[in-house]
Amino acid sequence: MKNWRSQLRVCRGVKGEKKKRIEEMSSTLVIADYVVIVMMLLVSSGIGVYYRITGGRQRTTEEYFAANRSMSVTTVAIALMASYLSAISLLGVSSENYVYGTQYAVVNIGYGLATPVVAHLYLPVFFKLQATSAFEYLQLRFGSVARLAASLAFFTQLLLYTGVVLYAPALALEATTGLSSTASILGIGLICTFYSTLGGIKAVLVTDVFQSLLMLVAVLTIIVTAAIHAGGLDRIWDTAYDGSRVEFTSLSLDPTVRHTWWSLVIGGFFTYLSLFGANQVQVQRMLTVKNLRSAQKAIWWSWPLASVMSLVSCFSGLAIYARYKDCDPLSSGRITSNDQLMPLFVMDTLSRYPGIPGLFIAGIFSAGLSTVSATLNSLAVVVLEDYAKPLCKMRGSEISSNVSTLASKIIAIVVGLLCITMAFFAQYLGGVLQAALTIFAVVGGPVLGLFTLGMCTRYATQRGAVTGLLIGLAFSMWIGFGQPKPSPPRLPVSTAGCNETYVSDGATANFERAQSTGDSTYFYLYRISYMWYCPLGFIVCILFGLLGSGLFRLIFKENNENLHPNLYMSVGTSRQAEVLGRSDEVECKNET
Known part of the structure; x- marks a missing residue:
C-alpha cells in the first residue's frame, strides 16, 4: 500500500510539472480578442434594445x-x-x-427523411390550433394531466441541457485559451437573458441570424487554416483516409454498435421528429410566420441549412486531425477532453493573429447564445401558459394581457438565472454532461409518442396516454442512465511526432483502456447505442399508451370520440389546414 501511494505521489508530481510546462507554452487571448468578443455581445444586446424600442410596449403575449x-x-x-x-x-x-470517423455524418439523411413528416403531418395540427404553448394541444386532445406531465418533462429536460450548453464550452475554452469559465457562463447567460427578456421572440430570432453567421465563420476558419497548413482540402481528406477516419460503410444490424447506417438514419429520424414535431422551442418558432405554407417553407429550408452546418463541422474534425495526426493532444496530455480539440487548434495555429481567436470564441459563444435564448423564451411560455394561467383559472381568476406580458419578462429573467445556476451546479456533477446530452433522447422519444398518440389515433385516452408516457420515460431513463456505459473504441492515434514536453507518461495506458469496452460484463440493454434511445422510448410509449387506453376504456367507460377533427393529422392542402382559430377552442376541449 505504501509503495502504491508513493508511486501515486510521484505520478502526481510528474503530471504537475508537465502541466506547468504546457501552460507556460500555451497561447492566451490578447486585448484584440477580448474586443471582438465584447463587440459580438454588444451587437446581440443591441438587437434586443432595438426591438424593445421599435416594438412599442409589447402589450400582448x-x-x-x-x-x-x-x-x-x-x-x-x-x-x-x-x-x-x-x-x-x-x-x-x-x-x-x-476520434471516431465520419460515419456520424449519415445522421443528416435521417433528418432529411423526417422533414416532410414534420412539415405535412405534425405542423398543420399546431398551426390550426395557433396556441402559444405546444402543450396546449394535449389539454384539448386529452386533458390537463397529460399537458402537465409532458410540460414538466420538457421543462426538466431543457433546463438541464441549457446548463450544460453554458458549462461545457466554457470549460473547454478555459482549458485551452485561459478564458475564465465563470466569466464565460455569466457573460453568455446574462447577455442572453437581457436581450431575450427585452426584445421577446423577435429579438431572439433576428439575433439567431447574426449568431449563425458567426458560427459558420468560426468553423470555416478552422477548415481554411488547416487547408493552408496541409496544402489543400484534398490533402486533409487524404490524411483522414490514411488515418482510417473516412468511413460510411457500417451496415451492422447489431444495435450495440455505436454508429451504423441503421442507428443513425432511424435514430436521427426520430430525434428530428422529437425536436421539430413535439418540442416547444421549434414549434414556437414555426408559428411566428403568417400561415402554414410559410411555416412549411421554413422547416424545409432549415434542414439543408442545418445539414450544411453539420457537414462543415464534420469536416472541421478531419481538418483538426490533419494537424494533430502525429501528436494526439489527448494522448500526449495537452488536453483532458476531446471537446477541447477545436479551441486548442485555434490557439496553436491562429494566436499569432490578434483578434482571430476572439472571432472563433465569438462563434462558439454565438452557438451557446442561440440555444440559451431559445430555451429562455420557450420555458417562459411553458411557465406562463401551462402553469400560471391554469392555476389562476382554478382559483376563478384571469390574467390580463398587460399582466401576462409583464409576467412573461419576469419569468424569462428567473429562468435565465436558473440556467446560469444549473451551469455552475454542473461543475460538481461529473457525469451530468453526458447525462444531459442523453436526456434529450430519453425524454424526447416518449413525449413524441404522447403527441403522436393524440394526433394519429382516436382510440387513445388521457389515462392510457399518460401511462404510456410514464412507462416510456421510465424505460428510456433505465437504459440511458441505469449503469455507466462501456467506453467505445477509439480510432488509432499517434504521439510519434510529439516533442518531449508534450508526451504524457500515462498516454499509452489511457489509450489502451479506451480501446477496451468490456461489453461482455454489461447488461445487454445498457450496451445499446444512444441513437436507439429515442425510437425505443417512442415505441414503448405508443405500445403501452394503446394498451392502457383499452384497459381504462373497459374500467372507466372512457369515450373521447367527439373531439374536433382538427386535433388529428390529415394529409391535405395548406389552404385546408389554415387555422382552427381561438374562437373555436371551446368546441374541441376534452369534456372528460
Missing part, C-alpha cells in the same frame, strides 16, 4: 412570444437551424469525426 405572426421565412429557417445547433454541437461534432 402574442406579440412577445409569437411576434404577431409577422416573421419572414428566411429568418425563421435560420433560427430553426441555430436553436437546433449549440456550442456542444460545434465542439462535439468536430471531435466525433476526429
Whole structure:
C-alpha cells in the first residue's frame, strides 16, 4: 500500500510539472480578442434594445412570444437551424469525426427523411390550433394531466441541457485559451437573458441570424487554416483516409454498435421528429410566420441549412486531425477532453493573429447564445401558459394581457438565472454532461409518442396516454442512465511526432483502456447505442399508451370520440389546414 501511494505521489508530481510546462507554452487571448468578443455581445444586446424600442410596449403575449405572426421565412429557417445547433454541437461534432470517423455524418439523411413528416403531418395540427404553448394541444386532445406531465418533462429536460450548453464550452475554452469559465457562463447567460427578456421572440430570432453567421465563420476558419497548413482540402481528406477516419460503410444490424447506417438514419429520424414535431422551442418558432405554407417553407429550408452546418463541422474534425495526426493532444496530455480539440487548434495555429481567436470564441459563444435564448423564451411560455394561467383559472381568476406580458419578462429573467445556476451546479456533477446530452433522447422519444398518440389515433385516452408516457420515460431513463456505459473504441492515434514536453507518461495506458469496452460484463440493454434511445422510448410509449387506453376504456367507460377533427393529422392542402382559430377552442376541449 505504501509503495502504491508513493508511486501515486510521484505520478502526481510528474503530471504537475508537465502541466506547468504546457501552460507556460500555451497561447492566451490578447486585448484584440477580448474586443471582438465584447463587440459580438454588444451587437446581440443591441438587437434586443432595438426591438424593445421599435416594438412599442409589447402589450400582448402574442406579440412577445409569437411576434404577431409577422416573421419572414428566411429568418425563421435560420433560427430553426441555430436553436437546433449549440456550442456542444460545434465542439462535439468536430471531435466525433476526429476520434471516431465520419460515419456520424449519415445522421443528416435521417433528418432529411423526417422533414416532410414534420412539415405535412405534425405542423398543420399546431398551426390550426395557433396556441402559444405546444402543450396546449394535449389539454384539448386529452386533458390537463397529460399537458402537465409532458410540460414538466420538457421543462426538466431543457433546463438541464441549457446548463450544460453554458458549462461545457466554457470549460473547454478555459482549458485551452485561459478564458475564465465563470466569466464565460455569466457573460453568455446574462447577455442572453437581457436581450431575450427585452426584445421577446423577435429579438431572439433576428439575433439567431447574426449568431449563425458567426458560427459558420468560426468553423470555416478552422477548415481554411488547416487547408493552408496541409496544402489543400484534398490533402486533409487524404490524411483522414490514411488515418482510417473516412468511413460510411457500417451496415451492422447489431444495435450495440455505436454508429451504423441503421442507428443513425432511424435514430436521427426520430430525434428530428422529437425536436421539430413535439418540442416547444421549434414549434414556437414555426408559428411566428403568417400561415402554414410559410411555416412549411421554413422547416424545409432549415434542414439543408442545418445539414450544411453539420457537414462543415464534420469536416472541421478531419481538418483538426490533419494537424494533430502525429501528436494526439489527448494522448500526449495537452488536453483532458476531446471537446477541447477545436479551441486548442485555434490557439496553436491562429494566436499569432490578434483578434482571430476572439472571432472563433465569438462563434462558439454565438452557438451557446442561440440555444440559451431559445430555451429562455420557450420555458417562459411553458411557465406562463401551462402553469400560471391554469392555476389562476382554478382559483376563478384571469390574467390580463398587460399582466401576462409583464409576467412573461419576469419569468424569462428567473429562468435565465436558473440556467446560469444549473451551469455552475454542473461543475460538481461529473457525469451530468453526458447525462444531459442523453436526456434529450430519453425524454424526447416518449413525449413524441404522447403527441403522436393524440394526433394519429382516436382510440387513445388521457389515462392510457399518460401511462404510456410514464412507462416510456421510465424505460428510456433505465437504459440511458441505469449503469455507466462501456467506453467505445477509439480510432488509432499517434504521439510519434510529439516533442518531449508534450508526451504524457500515462498516454499509452489511457489509450489502451479506451480501446477496451468490456461489453461482455454489461447488461445487454445498457450496451445499446444512444441513437436507439429515442425510437425505443417512442415505441414503448405508443405500445403501452394503446394498451392502457383499452384497459381504462373497459374500467372507466372512457369515450373521447367527439373531439374536433382538427386535433388529428390529415394529409391535405395548406389552404385546408389554415387555422382552427381561438374562437373555436371551446368546441374541441376534452369534456372528460
